[in-house]
């Protein structure tokens with residue numbers, strides 16, 4: 588069953604998601620050469636806790652941190668550590684916050700200092716692919732219409748979309764129904780209905796779409812060692828335009 592949120596639950600989702608989006612923004616502001624991924628993780632953790640929320644990822648299936656911080660060829664689920672960000676890196680930061688019974692989930696990729704035009708294009712296409720996808724996140728459409736639009740846009744720009752990991756419903760659980768792939772044929776999967784909340788999260792590679800999970804069980808890297816980017820928001824399906832819930836406006 589795909590959970591449908593009522594008005595009260597939607598306002599709770601908005602609160603959790605605003606905290607989550609603010610944590611992403613704060614993390615992004617810390618990105619510069621010389622900072623460690625662990626320092627960013629600590630700031631994310633402390634901010635979420637300061638808001639009376641809990642980091643959604645901490646201890647989720649044993650995950651050991653509050654943020655996933657994925658540098659360069661790491662696609663997702665990079666574990667924060669003493670790694671020092673250096674000029675020219677790109678870094679994907681994924682955060683989640685649980686507040687009064689509901690989760691928010693969002694991510695973005697940031698430039699460290701000055702990056703190559705190729706890396707900047709990867710970041711820009713990945714972000715725009717999310718917006719291309721959610722043009723189809725409307726009541727009456729099917730879930731796969733979103734991923735189809737993401738894939739078309741990404742591949743039109745000569746990049747590839749990760750298949751092994753996908754977006755998901757988000758609400759009382761960090762991961763709930765439906766599955767939200769970033770690829771595939773249109774017109775498949777469940778119909779979207781007002782009150783569904785989904786995390787749309789394209790992961791885009793410069794080279795092959797194939798990825799590998801390292802021995803730590805989390806760190807997911809591109810199979811060819813080339814760069815990857817990630818962009819994610821929690822989105823509410825309405826009877827009109829989709830509403831992006833992980834926003835900082837109004838804070």
Ligand code: MF3
Pocket residue numbers: 643644645647648650655664681682692693694755786819
């Ligand atoms: N945004 C990621 C996801 O949707 C974050 C989960 S990471 C984990 O799956 F550490 F919590 F597992």
Ligand code: CO
Pocket residue numbers: 692693754755786788819
């Ligand atoms: Co997610």
